[in-house]
Amino acid sequence: MTVRVTVPHPTEVPAATRAGNEEAAETAVEDKAAEIAMKDKAPAMEKAAATEKVTAAEETGAVEKNGHTLALRANLLRWATLTPDLGIEWRVSRHVGILANGSWTSWSWSDKDRRYALWKVSPEVRYYIGKENRGYLGVMYHIGEFNCKLGATGRQGDYQGGGITGGYLLELNRALSLDFHAGIGYTRAEYDKYKMTDGVRVREGSDSRNYWGVNQLGVTLVWKLNQ
Secondary structure, eight states: OOOOOOOOOTTOOOHHHHHHHHHHHHHHHHHHHHHHHHHHHHHHHHHHHHHHHHHHHHHTTSSOTTSOSEEEEEEHHHHHTTOOEEEEEEESSSSEEEEEEEEEEEEEETTTTEEEEEEEEEEEEEEEETTTTOEEEEEEEEEEEEEEESSSSEEEEEEEEEEEEEEEEEEOSSSEEEEEEEEEEEEEEEEEEEEEETTEEEEEEEEEEEEEEEEEEEEEEEEESOO
């Protein structure tokens, strides 16, 4: 009696197993290709994220083109006339600045027959233009009081007005710059006229004046506090 035993060929693999191996190989290739593609895209994605971060910071004012958000100001033309002048500027963004300037002085001579005194407050809003943010346009308002007697008749009263401003910043170094600025607009002054008689001020009526033209002029030293 003869018994026949069939032994499978060593290289023969069941069809189900072969299909599973092929699917696993294809999946591995796809994963490797995806990994390579992500590595290729990573630099571009990082650059885009950095650009988006800087843009957001600029919009919120965290990044300043001129490197500061607060600055102290002193109008040198007013100091030259013995009128102390100080101000401050807050850069709320790269292009927008809010300013407030103030002046005060009080002088008398010739036994108080001559008088020069005033105070002034002037807020302003500016929009800086250009890549370097050195030129600007703005609007301002000013209000104050004065007492001026340089001749026979003195004038004492108050004034207020406003106008359009413009100028240019000239950088001296990282901390200092010069602000050349001017404004044109309207100013109204109301005042009393007087004369001095034996040391006594004698009122001689009142008057008012409406003025259109240059109502602001300055060469201001700017000191950046945080840069």
